[in-house]
Amino acid sequence: MSERPRVICHMMSSLDGGLHPSHYTESPVGAKKEWDAAYEAVHETLGGDAWLVGRVTMAEMAKGEPHPPSDHASIERPIHIANRGAERYAIAVDPSAKLHFRKADINGDAVIVLLGSEVLDAHLAELASDGISYVVAGDRQIDLFESLKTLRAEFGIERLLLEGGGGINGSFFAAGLxxxxxxxxxxxxxxxxxxxxxxxxxxEGLKGRV
Structure with missing residues (x-):
């Protein structure tokens, strides 16, 4: 049995590999909605326990502002579990602790944030007070393999959908994950x-790595 979840990178691109739909050539009316619907349908078919994105992608969904609580005397490190056994998780990789959330879920999926070691207690207190789980890495740079092991061991995640952006996808591919x-x-x-x-x-890209 693997000590980490199975990782499936699930993405949509243009014919020439472009990531951003806002840059796509003009399409028939309704086409982009059809493509999005196809993407979401496959997302559901893949049956992930969780999906994971980078900071920039999650920021478009989190849409929060800093709001640290005035009192944060007791802070849990390296892990705080706000929701164990959720039906599905939304995971953000945020090494520099720049994300802020308006609620503890994204479309019903409980949020988990993966953070670098230099995250301030005030930020952890904000996440905890919002009902958000987090995992603090042992270094400034997040060890993706160790993070996956923690996600499986602590949250029971067996099947994870990696859904971009390009940078976080590249990091997972480069690490052979x-x-x-x-x-x-x-x-x-x-x-x-x-x-x-x-x-x-x-x-340098992924030449010789994958």
Whole structure:
């Protein structure tokens, strides 16, 4: 039995690998909604216990402002479990502790935040007071393999859907932690020279790594 969840990278891209739908070429009326619906349908079919995104992607959904509680005398490190045994989890990788949330779930999925070691107590207190679980890494940079082990051991996550952006996807691929790729290819183009793809990993890319 594996000590980490099975990781399925599930993404949608243009024909030329572009990540951002806002950059896609003009499409027939209603087409983008159909593509989104197809993506969500496959998401459900894959049956993940959790889905995971990077900070930038989660910020579009969290939409919170800093609101640390005035009293935070007792802070749990390295882990705080606000909701054990949730039906599904929404996981954010936030090494620098920049995310703030308006509620403890994303569309009903309980939030877990993976943080770097230098996160301030005030930020942890904010998450805990919001009913949000968190895991603090042992270093500034989050060890993805160790984080996956913790997610399985503490939250019972066996099947995780990795859903971008490109940077966090690239980090998982580079670490050899992606077991399966599920890709919805929209019949459209981007054509930008410097467009980020659905997988991105520095200037050298993934040559020789995957």
């Amino acid at each position: 992606v077991d399966e790729l599920s890709l919805i290819v929209a019949p459209t183009l981007v054509g930008r020279i410097n467009e980020q793809g659905f997988v991105a990993y520095g200037d």
